[in-house]
Amino acid sequence: MIVGLKGKYFHAYFSETKMKLGFLLGCLGLFTFSRCSASERCDDWGVDTMKLIQVYDGEPARIKCPLFQDLLKHNYSTAHSAGLTLMWYWTGQGKDLEEPVNIRLPNNRITKDKETLWFRPAVLNDSGNYTCMLRNTTFCSRVAFPLEVLQKDANSCVSQAMKPEVVEFPLEHVVVLKCPDTDDFYPVNVTPAVSWYMNCNPGEFYERIPKGLNLTFIKVRPFYEGNYTCIVTYEDNGKLYNLTRTSEVKVIGPPEDEKPPSMTAPSDQVIYEFAAGEEMQLPCEVFFPFVKNSRMDVSWAVDGRNPEDSVDSKVSVTTSEVLQLGGAKTIKKNLIIKQITMEDLKRNYTCSARNSLGPVYRQAVVKEKAGTPRYITELACGLGATLFLVVCLIIVYHVYWLEMVLFYRAHFGTDETIGDGKEYDVYVSYARNAEEEEFVLVTLRGVLENDFGYKLCIFDRDSLPGGIITDETLRFITKSRRLLVVISPNYVLKGTQALLELKAGLENMASQGNIRIILVQYKAIKNTERVKELKLAQSVLSVIKWKGDKSKKPNSRFWKELHVAMPVKKISPATKYSNTCIELNTTQMSF
Template identity: 65%
Template sequence: MKHKPVYNGEPAKIRCPLFEAFLKYNYSTAHSAGLTLIWYWIGQGRDLEEPINFRLPDNHISKEKDTLWFRPALLNDTGNYTCMLRNATYCSKVAFPLEVVNKDPGSCVSQAVKPDTVMRYLEHTNVKLTCPDVDGFLPAGTKPKVQWLRNCVSVEGFHERYPNGLVLTFGVVRETFKGDYTCVVTYKENGQDFVLTRTLRIKVVAPPEKGTPPQIFSPDDRVVYEQPAGSELVLPCRVYFPYLKGLPPEVSWLVDGRNTDDIVDLKINISQNEIYDAVENLNYEKILIVPKATEEDLKRNYTCYARNPLGEEYRQAIVKLQVPVPRYTVELACGLGATVFLVVMLTVVYHVYWLEMVLFYRAHFGTDETILDGKEFDIYVSYARNAEEEEFVLLTLRGVLENEFGYKLCIFDRDSLPGGSEYLK
């Protein structure tokens, strides 16, 4: 039988499990039947079982009815203890270990002593925490001195936590109140001072009034799993479970309405992941993997199923077979797209640079059509008789059209004879 380790120098007691487990006798009926309770022990590192001698003058171990007392327990008390119930015709015994440990250096507890975990609901008010496992240790009428610690720091003056003897009251349970709460109980017995150290681990959880049925986030109606045959099909089922005390939440994949454990004609791998938030709400993920999904596999019905004590929910994954696109269709589409792009680019270039293109062609590949047209001038220039326009015509326009492009201009002041009329032929 397993027992928690006890602290060196603190009282401890062990009740013989024969009267708890087998129920053939209680201590009174066993004594009436002539049965004797005998205690043995095997010390740590020893092989020989020895009876416990309770008559030694300085012995700190005593027996009271069916209970073995250590006042206090010491490190060398570590070992296996056996209680035997026997008479001339009957014998029954059971052995169990006792481990005595020191507290960790600089700490009020030892990591070897694992505390029990208790839940407290978030934002509940006037919640009480009672120092555990002290019943039977305190003599009748004794009022012990109690110090409460959180993670080995005194709670005196802590916000919304009020110690009162063996009871610690939470005014309002906050998320930050989680942790290990230790009560150190000091009392007197027969003129001797004793100390008991007890620890509870507080978890702050979501209150039951906020509980809901599970909520499935994936698969989703907006997500389609479309892929070709022979590829790996990966379907995640993501579910949110608010904290609820009682039956654990359940998540499973159904294939064509059947549990995956019942599917024999489909190779399936399942993996799962659990993430708890600060108040023990659960985000659960169960992933279904079909390594090489055939065309028939991609036509199956895949449904995520989730349940908790408040309800259940189903969500189907939309799986489709991806039809491969023919190669020639891809090539044709690429060629047509390139052609359309080229035509558009050439049209834009022509509209922007059409004049430059015409002049470039004329200068390099064409013939000068003005040579044989029988005309003396190509362009007649008329302008206002002021200095600004005259300067533009004679210096700028004439230089560009005549010198660069080869046109013959008829300019009034330059090419007209006085008193005569000139006509372009």
């Protein structure tokens, strides 16, 4: 009996316990379901490509979660106090799988500090999309943004793929360029070393003073535009790190020069005349001074309507822009109407321009073109014929001017050698080597003495033995009407006496003006910087070029140019072939 009661009691107790356990499990399942459902709902802001972060391989870098900067109203401390947890994930470049950021790497290369993820340093494999997620049991929000780790270009301090920060400096002002984004990278008690570069070129900066993280511009000038790079070097925990930062400096107009636009065309003083059937082109040219954060608008209006909105195919508008100093700009807009009618000539054509400081308007004065009078046509024909004749005469003179000058000299020229006290017509200066001696003694001497009848003085041929070279050279030059210099590479390399002759001739020509220098290029010289006298002579005198076999003919341009440069001299047949510097003694060397 007792056993039966105990069995019934145990069965009832077991049933009640089973019901309570089921209720508890149900409540736990419901709570877990609601919790999971709440956690599965997450505000995903996607990938914010505008937040692209670029860093250099091997340099420290940091990325801050944008949730606290742009998307949420609370800062990290407030969110943490509310029980929210910040977690970081990343998707490697070229991969699809998102995985947690590994902050347990050796040497603590990647660490977390509040809402900031630090890389000391970043490496190429760190490139990818980084996601920061803020969540608790009832709230979840996430956003992703890309990180790009770049290598510097070869032989450069930067990478062309890195987008520098743009800063605008007003012209003629004193400004300070700060090395950007270096705060909190190194300990407070550490003073880093900073090197400044302009377009990756080191060196002194004229009117720009580098001092630590600041580069002071004493006066901003237009040619100071460019990319300025600061490389910050510091030590942290026994390791040396570099931070490379680049700013693109643009020079803009100063604030005191900010003005409304000014219009140079159309002008009130200009009347645009067209005939029916012609193409009408009306220019609108506007100068805009630089005004910070201002639009620059230019537009045409035909009877108050914008022609760019017209569907008429014969109406079109062309636009061109010309950038000017300090961010100023000139905008040109041409209104073009094909095959205009009389009605088109009666319309109102107005150009307007505007910036943030005000507008300017100008109307183009258009009228019908009057017929051309008969006398204007006759005058135009006469002027055209005269112009044609003048052009023909200029062409004839340009082609045959040497022959014309030589003809005039031969028949009407005055003999320069009469009463000037000179003994020689030309003194020849040249490099003393076998090739150029043959050119001078055979070619030049043969034509100038035998054909033209000039009296040449050649030092090695005509000087008496035993004299002082310097004194003899100066004496010959002062007694000559021309100094003929044969230019060649050997003249520069081996022409010690020849350079003395050139210098003496230049000084004589500059101080007394009683000798003229003739430059004959026997062979081209690639570099005349080594001889300042020769460089000076070539800069102020014309050069007659010897062109080898082409110049050997007696009627070639070379001999005509050389003959024109020689003194005007009446040559008698009896003395044509007997002129030399002095009579050769039998003791002199025979060439």
